Amino acid sequence: MAAEQKQKLEQQLWNIANTLRGKMDADDFRDYILGFIFYKYLSTKMDLYANQILQPDGLTFQEIEGHADEALLMQEIKQLAIDKLGFFLEPTELFSELARRGNAGGKNNFILGDLAKVLTHIEQSTMGSESEEDFGNLFSDLDLTSHKLGKSESDKNELIVKVLTHLDEIDFDLENTDSDVLGDAYEYLIGQFASGAGKKAGEFYTPQQVSSVLAQLVTVGKDKLKSVYDPTCGSGSLLLRVAKEVKDISAFYGQEMNPTTYNLCRMNMIMHDVHYKRFDIKNEDTLERPQHIEQRFEAIVANPPFSANWSASPLFMTDERFSAYGKLAPSSKADFAFVQHMVHQLDDNGTMAIVLPHGVLFRGGAEGHIRKYLIEDKNYLDAVIGLPANIFYGTSIPTCILVLKKTRQNPEDVLFIDASQHFDKVKTQNVLQEEHIDKIITTYSNRLEEDKYSRIATLDFMASQDYNLNIPRYVDTFEAEKSIDINAIANEIKALDTQIEATDKTIEAFCAELNISTPF
Numbered sequence: 316m317a318a319e320q321k322q323k324l325e326q327q328l329w330n331i332a333n334t335l336r337g338k339m340d341a342d343d344f345r346d347y348i349l350g351f352i353f354y355k356y357l358s359t360k361m362d363l364y365a366n367q368i369l370q371p372d373g374l375t376f377q378e379i380e381g382h383a384d385e386a387l388l389m390q391e392i393k394q395l396a397i398d399k400l401g402f403f404l405e406p407t408e409l410f411s412e413l414a415r416r417g418n419a420g421g422k423n424n425f426i427l428g429d430l431a432k433v434l435t436h437i438e439q440s441t442m443g444s445e446s447e448e449d450f451g452n453l454f455s456d457l458d459l460t461s462h463k464l465g466k467s468e469s470d471k472n473e474l475i476v477k478v479l480t481h482l483d484e485i486d487f488d489l490e491n492t493d494s495d496v497l498g499d500a501y502e503y504l505i506g507q508f509a510s511g512a513g514k515k516a517g518e519f520y521t522p523q524q525v526s527s528v529l530a531q532l533v534t535v536g537k538d539k540l541k542s543v544y545d546p547t548c549g550s551g552s553l554l555l556r557v558a559k560e561v562k563d564i565s566a567f568y569g570q571e572m573n574p575t576t577y578n579l580c581r582m583n584m585i586m587h588d589v590h591y592k593r594f595d596i597k598n599e600d601t602l603e604r605p606q607h608i609e610q611r612f613e614a615i616v617a618n619p620p621f622s623a624n625w626s627a628s629p630l631f632m633t634d635e636r637f638s639a640y641g642k643l644a645p646s647s648k649a650d651f652a653f654v655q656h657m658v659h660q661l662d663d664n665g666t667m668a669i670v671l672p673h674g675v676l677f678r679g680g681a682e683g684h685i686r687k688y689l690i691e692d693k694n695y696l697d698a699v700i701g702l703p704a705n706i707f708y709g710t711s712i713p714t715c716i717l718v719l720k721k722t723r724q725n726p727e728d729v730l731f732i733d734a735s736q737h738f739d740k741v742k743t744q745n746v747l748q749e750e751h752i753d754k755i756i757t758t759y760s761n762r763l764e765e766d767k768y769s770r771i772a773t774l775d776f777m778a779s780q781d782y783n784l785n786i787p788r789y790v791d792t793f794e795a796e797k798s799i800d801i802n803a804i805a806n807e808i809k810a811l812d813t814q815i816e817a818t819d820k821t822i823e824a825f826c827a828e829l830n831i832s833t834p835f
Contacts, residue, residue: 324485324500328352329507331481335474339463345508346456346575347464351482352501353582354454357437358410359487360400365392377406393440401446401591408433414483417476426479427472431459449581449591456575498555498587505550505583509708520549521618522706524747525670526556531756532668532698532718533614534560544568544612546601546656547619551580554594555587557614567594568612570601602626602652605636607660615657615667621710622672625649635659640688642681650675651685654717658695661721668718670702676715676784687782690729690774695719698730698759701786703738705745715786718759729777730762731789732769767792 335344365376379388393403417426434454441450464471487497509520534557543557548569558564567589571577577598584594597606602625627646631637636659644651650671657667690696697718704713713735734755738745758769772789780788826833
């Protein structure tokens with residue numbers, strides 16, 4: 316039933332998103348439609364919670380306006396809502412109320428000004444409270460004055476009223492529906508936008524198939540986590556995927572440098588019913604200005620930008636994240652800088668899994684030095700997993716996953732998995748299906764060896780390879796060419812010559828009957 320609800324809701328929301336599609340590019344209409352859905356979600360939560368508080372008084376939230384004790388009731392509800400929900404909305408600011416006013420009398424009534432005030436008030440209602448940072452500037456990307464919504468104020472208003480009206484017709488049914496239904500539908504929309512966003516998609520979204528692999532890798536043998544962290548969290552899809560693999564996560568942490576994506580991540584967390592006290596998402600550059608540097612995490616997952624630039628400032632040689640290695644990752648390739656950062660934040664009983672381009676496995680120089688230190692000196696590398704090419708939005712390069720632990724159960728060896736040929740082709744994209752993911756996780760969990768798929772390599776053997784981790788050095792996927800029977804082929808050629816000679820004679824006879832020249 317939940318699957319049917321989710322599918323129906325996904326289709327309804329996507330249809331509404333297409334109302335904006337013809338008006339602006341994908342990035343812009345993504346921000347508007349996701350922002351409006353989020354506003355409706357907050358309104359629904361506010362209305363339900365306020366009605367719950369007022370139930371003993373026989374009142375509804377809308378009925379307290381004009382009530383003799385309106386001011387007292389409103390103040391009490393606000394205080395309780397700020398603590399419980401993290402924000403507050405008045406009855407006149409609810410989504411349904413604005414949608415109704417926009418359509419009152421069957422006319423396109425002007426509500427843009429009121430809508431802008433409501434979105435600002437949601438953010439302002441949290442000022443001075445514990446949730447201020449989690450709700451601050453959440454709607455900053457919803458520019459209701461933008462010419463992208465229409466040439467005139469009337470055109471902009473007409474479009475917004477249309478979208479709000481369609482959204483208002485959808486019952487989120489939050490009191491009766493599994494909380495994941497709406498959150499997953501929201502995630503579906505983010506994924507749909509990512510699939511059409513090309514290279515930009517990598518800035519905010521990790522495909523669910525990859526998220527699933529990473530999430531399962533860091534939760535093997537666990538049903539609860541004290542904490543999960545993503546230093547390049549994008550829209551938060553990876554963090555939320557980890558939550559699906561365990562019964563409970565006490566706290567979510569993340570950092571994202573893009574302000575728009577940072578807003579999207581916080582919205583995504585709240586839409587998945589993660590209480591504001593349980594997540595801490597920061598808007599900063601993780602490598603240059605880490606925000607959770609004193610904390611250690613039980614699970615860390617990341618899909619950082621591949622081979623990104625970073626400052627690689629010599630000052631970082633005194634940074635405890637990098638100093639022990641003796642060298643910094645190149646300024647043109649920050650891949651190992653992210654690995655070093657994550658290792659530093661990893662708890663002693665934790666597991667980290669990071670997606671990286673294949674170059675990290677074999678490039679020399681400073682990267683080779685860092686790779687050797689992680690394996691020979693620290694012995695943190697637990698597994699190397701090769702993924703198929705063309706499974707990420709915006710890039711077709713093959714990628715790999717490095718799994719690292721500070722306390723390893725198998726400290727004498729490292730598991731190599733070559734899953735690069737195990738996928739299905741869906742349109743132009745390669746896709747990991749459930750059976751492909753299960754095979755990776757089963758092989759990792761049980762440290763299985765399988766011909767042409769996985770191999771356990773000793774540390775001594777890796778040392779003999781100078782810590783080059785290129786997977787074909789460890790997993791032999793060579794397929795011998797089938798032997799060719801020269802005599803059989805020669806006989807086939809003779810038979811073809813005989814057939815050709817007979818056909819030529821037949822054609823020659825037909826040409827003679829028709830009294831025309833033969834073509835040979």
